[in-house]
Amino acid sequence: KAGVTQTPRYLIKTRGQQVTLSCSPISGHRSVSWYQQTPGQGLQFLFEYFSETQRNKGNFPGRFSGRQFSNSRSEMNVSTLELGDSALYLCASSPEGTGAEQYFGPGTRLTVT
């Protein structure tokens, strides 16, 4: 089975722009979660989608949003980028998301200048 894939792998954006990141889960997995990783804050949970519905949300501003499609692929969007949004964005998929083992993709490295 193919693993979790994320596109693009690297991205450079300017402050004030918006960005969309994509995640394709492992085939058959219906839950997709997003995490932000920075040197200062470590790994922080953004949100989780299951069957096209946001089921859980972390403590991030409304500039961070996401969605999930019927094929379980997910996108996250960050509007009005700030320098502090520079981070590695990781998505994880799992069969159910309810305590099941989570499998991570390689991440998207976002740099905001």
Add this chain to the structure above:
Amino acid sequence: KQEVTQIPAALSVPEGENLVLNCSFTDSAIYNLQWFRQDPGKGLTSLLLIQSSQREQTSGRLNASLDKSSGRSTLYIAASQPGDSATYLCAVIPPWGYNQGGKLIFGQGTELSVKP
């Protein structure tokens, strides 16, 4: 509020040594605990998942234990190799996450260096 701590932050050992990485959490009411490995600039690789009802899990040279009552988990690596060099992260899922989606709460990680 659940908090996860990993000590030490960094560890350097000679090849062949057995070692233990520590993870502690403040709220013993967890649903499960998962150990990951992360190579520099890469994503996370799942190593072991321990359900709250389990005491330990083993995979090859790795053994993870869980003691919910004391809020601790350890990852034991036997006969370490230079290829084991990476950052090791533990993460817990709080019980309320069971019906509300998988939300992993991570420790800051232990950066392991195994010297040849």
